[in-house]
Structures are given as structure tokens and as C-alpha cells.
Amino acid sequence: MGASPPAPPSALPSPAKIAAALGKRVLGQVDAVREVSVALAKKLAGLRVGNILLVGSSGSGKTTLMRAVEDLLASDPALALRSTVVRIHANVIGEEAQQGTASERVMHRLLERARDQLGAAAPVARVVAQASHGLVFIDEVDKLRSRVGDQVQVSGIRAQEALLTLIENEAVPLRLPDWAGGATVQVDSSRLLFVCAGAFEGLYESVFGRVIQGQGEQSLKTTTVSATGRIHEEVRFALRDWLRSEDLFAYGMTPQFLSRFDAVVVLEPLGEAELYKIFVGSADSALRQSHAYFASQGIKLEISESAVRRIAAEAARQPRLGARALKEVFRRVIRPYEFDPEHAPGLAEGRLRIDVADVERGLARGRDDSATSSGGWG
Ligand SMILES: Nc1ncnc2c1ncn2[C@@H]1O[C@H](COP(=O)(O)OP(=O)(O)OP(=O)(O)O)[C@@H](O)[C@H]1O
Ligand SMILES: [Mg+2]
Structure with missing residues (x-):
């Protein structure tokens, strides 16, 4: 007979509880809310978590979901301490990437947040340790595409490379900010959790085009729609049924970058x-x-x-x-x-x-x- 499983530390919320809280703010997006809730529960328990990429058209709730997580953590200082969180607009990373300082910028944001949480008197080593297992939201990550059509986008390539140096890396050289002494130290960033989101405008059309070309319209489900009293058949194309990694490569997310994400979650159009x-x-x-x-x-x-x-x-x-x-x-x-x-x-x-x-x-x-x-x- 095995012993009964250990009860989770009572202060830690279960994924279902987290999802219930997030679901009050983010309506409809059940899969995305669940995926993020499980990741957050693991993170709060101090476990390793695979990175998540959220793909969803404009206004589907991506930024709202990120904010809801931030607010949930902020609502309880004990939880907040378990995972320092920052949300960064990808454009900022793109600009910093031109100067070769994008990964530093991400770490500095985490360090600042960690210092706010721990107090200015906290030893630098403690602040660095706190920051190095944080949660990093990168919003509008599609702005970091490596090309737009035939046009190569150098800042996008550099930005993806910069993020790669942080993701799953056990020894990143990091120049500490001046307030932390300015020395260069080695940081283990392999426990950071990245949740990136983007609308990937144009992706829908390109995947639709690929599907129609390759398989014909017959492969798509049709549904009967009655709008303004008239009934007609409508072809239903759901991006989540057809999206493949290749489509995201073609969009300009490099294979190396994309391979660092365990889950790609497509948000639903809202009904x-x-x-x-x-x-x-x-x-x-x-x-x-x-x-x-x-x-x-x-x-x-x-x-x-x-x-x-x-x-x-x-x-x-x-x-x-x-x-x-x-x-x-x-x-x-x-x-x-x-x-x-x-x-x-x-x-x-x-x-x-x-x-x-x-x-x-x-x-x-x-x-x-x-x-x-x-x-x-x-
Ligand atoms: N699933 C949702 N549940 C509740 N509110 C939502 C949802 N989706 C969007 N909204 C509302 O719509 C507005 C835009 O949502 P949000 O900023 O999350 O979109 P987004 O997916 O980040 O879009 P974009 O790609 O344009 O940044 C917000 O005011 C938000 O309150
Ligand atoms: Mg948004």
C-alpha cells in the first residue's frame, strides 16, 4: 500500500482555483486560461514549467489574460514572492536588440521588480536569485518576426536570438544594474517561465490559403448559419485545427525560438x-x-x-x-x-x-x- 499523496501546501492555489480567478476577467478562452493556470500552479510550487505561446486575433483577450495573472499575483504578497512577474512589450525588446542589450533589459526589469518586492536593503545575491526564477510575459511577440514578406527584419532576428540566450540557459553573463553594483555575474535563467502572446496578423489568411491549396475547400467543415433571417451554409475555418509550426516559421518566428515553447495555444474568436x-x-x-x-x-x-x-x-x-x-x-x-x-x-x-x-x-x-x-x- 502506498502512502496517501502529500497534500499541497495550503497556501498554494490549485490550477482550478487559479482558472476560476482568471476566468472572471477572461471570458471564453477556456484552453488558454487552463494552460496558463496549470503553468502558474507549477511555477508557484517551484517546479520547472514549459514556455507558452499564445496566438489569438486582436481583441481576443491575450493582454487581458496577462494582466489578470499579474493582478492575481499582486493580490497576495505571499504568492507574489513565489514568482516575480514582469510584462514587456516586444517592441521594447526589438529596440534594445539593436544595441545588443535585449536580454539584459529583460533581466534588469526582473531585478527591479524583485528589489521592489524584497526591499532595497535585500542582499544583491538574494535579489538576483529571486529574479532568476520569475515569470516573463512578452506581449505582441509577433512584432519580433524575422521577416515581413521578403523583407528581412534584422531587429526581429536579433531580438529572438537575445531571448534565446535567456530561455533554458544555465549560465548567462549579466551586467548588473548600477544600483546592484554594476559587476558582471553568471545567472542561471533556466527557471524563468516565458509566456509570449501575439495576434500574428495575416497568419490566419496564410494558413487558410495553405489549407485551401493543399486540401481543397471540401476539407473544411460547413455549418448552417442564420443571419438576419436568411439561412445559408458557411465554411468554418478554425485556425487552431490547422496551425502548424511551419506556418509560424514562415511568419518569421525562427525554428530555434519556436522550439523553446512547449505549448502553442490558439485563442478562440469570441462568440x-x-x-x-x-x-x-x-x-x-x-x-x-x-x-x-x-x-x-x-x-x-x-x-x-x-x-x-x-x-x-x-x-x-x-x-x-x-x-x-x-x-x-x-x-x-x-x-x-x-x-x-x-x-x-x-x-x-x-x-x-x-x-x-x-x-x-x-x-x-x-x-x-x-x-x-x-x-x-x-
Ligand atoms: N476573452 C475576453 N474576456 C473579457 N474581455 C475581453 C476578452 N477579450 C477581449 N476583451 C476585452 O477587449 C479589450 C481588448 O482585449 P485585449 O487587450 O486582451 O486583446 P488582445 O488579445 O491583447 O488584442 P491585441 O492583439 O490587439 O493586443 C479589452 O478591453 C478587454 O477587456
Ligand atoms: Mg494585446
């Missing part, structure tokens, strides 16, 4: 139900911002359930914009009210009520004069 929830519930949603704006003008904005549904449905028709489509659609509806809300039609006793008919009008107006942007009622 109408998720868009609805994001519109009414997310902290930075266009609806909330609008409520706040009208409140600042002394007006209570009320929007009917059917109006919200119509907005979510319209946004879902632009899957490539993700949740960003909500802002675009809602802007078309609400913009005319913003200029002179006191004289807006539909205003009564300090309440401005938007119903589905107002949404329809706004959308029609947006279609007619999408190029111009008059602020009036036209």
Missing part, C-alpha cells in the same frame, strides 16, 4: 454570448465608460436588454476584431448622444434610454456615413 458578457460586465467595457460619461453630465444612461443583445450580435459579425468590435459598434450608436446629451431625443427626467430601435438607427447611420463623422443627428 455572441461572450461578447454580451464582456459588454455589460468587463471593468473597462465601452458601456461602463459611457455610463460614467453620461453620469458626469448629470444623466443616467439606461440601455435595454434587447439593445445590448443587438450590439453583441453586430460585434460578433466582425470576429477578427474580437471584443474591440464592441467599442466600434457601440460608438456608432452612442456618439450622436454624447455631443449634446441634454437635448438628445429620448431624454426624460435625466434618464437617457437606448432601445433596440435606437441601436438599429445608429448602425444604419454608421453604414451610411462611416467615412465622415459628423457629431449631429443627421
